[in-house]
Amino acid sequence: MGEYIYAFSAYLKDKFGTRVQRLSLNAGFTCPNRDGKIGKNGCIYCNDEGFSHFAGKKPPPLKQQIRQSMDYAKKRYKAKKFIAYFQNATNTYAPLEKLRKTYDVIKEFPDIVGLYISTRPDCVDKKILNLIASYRRDYDVWIEYGLQSSHDRTLHFINRGHIFHDFVKAAEMTAEKDIKVGAHVIIGLPGETKEDILKTAEKVARLPVSGIKFHMMHVLKKTKIEEYYRKGKIPLLSFKEYVNNLCDFLEIISPVCVVFRLVSDAREDFLVAPKWINKKSEVIKAVNDEFKERKTKQGSKYPSASGVVYISMKGQQ
Numbered sequence: 001m002g003e004y005i006y007a008f009s010a011y012l013k014d015k016f017g018t019r020v021q022r023l024s025l026n027a028g029f030t031c032p033n034r035d036g037k038i039g040k041n042g043c044i045y046c047n048d049e050g051f052s053h054f055a056g057k058k059p060p061p062l063k064q065q066i067r068q069s070m071d072y073a074k075k076r077y078k079a080k081k082f083i084a085y086f087q088n089a090t091n092t093y094a095p096l097e098k099l100r101k102t103y104d105v106i107k108e109f110p111d112i113v114g115l116y117i118s119t120r121p122d123c124v125d126k127k128i129l130n131l132i133a134s135y136r137r138d139y140d141v142w143i144e145y146g147l148q149s150s151h152d153r154t155l156h157f158i159n160r161g162h163i164f165h166d167f168v169k170a171a172e173m174t175a176e177k178d179i180k181v182g183a184h185v186i187i188g189l190p191g192e193t194k195e196d197i198l199k200t201a202e203k204v205a206r207l208p209v210s211g212i213k214f215h216m217m218h219v220l221k222k223t224k225i226e227e228y229y230r231k232g233k234i235p236l237l238s239f240k241e242y243v244n245n246l247c248d249f250l251e252i253i254s255p256v257c258v259v260f261r262l263v264s265d266a267r268e269d270f271l272v273a274p275k276w277i278n279k280k281s282e283v284i285k286a287v288n289d290e291f292k293e294r295k296t297k298q299g300s301k302y303p304s305a306s307g308v309v310y311i312s313m314k315g316q317q
């Protein structure tokens, strides 16, 4: 992503000295916000099928997914090393032994160098974190938590089923175990102003967050937000507004916070709006151009905006 952003690819190159490809995996876990433990309807924007290669209720066995994705990445990107990215649903939401068995699959693939687990902030505890920390000796280990927003009224509206404090608690517990923390943040959430978005950036900058993944609020078919959108109740950010907000956000966070992604994408057959999110390279270019014009970059306002320096790359070599 260039000289203005600390991109995930640059982080991986620094760490492993070669191209490392992320393999998106669906371990078949469910989500407490769908199975009734917390709720049944899920987050208002979520359609699990809309974002993954192996989406669906009955994904192929994990080993098959890994082999298939590895072969593709070897041919397409000449990748030599890989990260197992447990992406779909809530990847810490199962009994401990099931989690261990699931994560252990990576041990059969010597070219896997990283374990990345995506989950909800209210779905970890000490035992789960100890288990995940046990992989640190051999792998680059991250937990990516769905934060979305630091505003509880927004979290309530989008039906997350947790509050901001859950994220703070999970991030702190995770960092204490020397596991790197990633935050998934949505820009353009219903009812949020620029000030709200920047407040979230300031809060992220104060927490032990080592990586961030941005998601543009988009509308997928068969979601609650689709209903609102079709009734004209949900305004979406324009390309320009998104880039502007993104640059403002990036200026506030730490310059060493890894940026996993600048914009979400979605399967064309599921995507209602806006269609521009799938033009990833245009977003990346626009962000770089904007920084060039502003004469700023990621971290330009850090720590002054956040008030605290938190260089959170514990465990990075």
Ligand code: SF4
Residues within 6 Å of the ligand: 031, 032, 033, 034, 041, 042, 043, 046, 047, 048, 088, 089, 090, 120, 146, 160
């Ligand atoms: S976005 Fe994540 S937490 Fe929300 S319903 Fe979907 S899988 Fe569950």
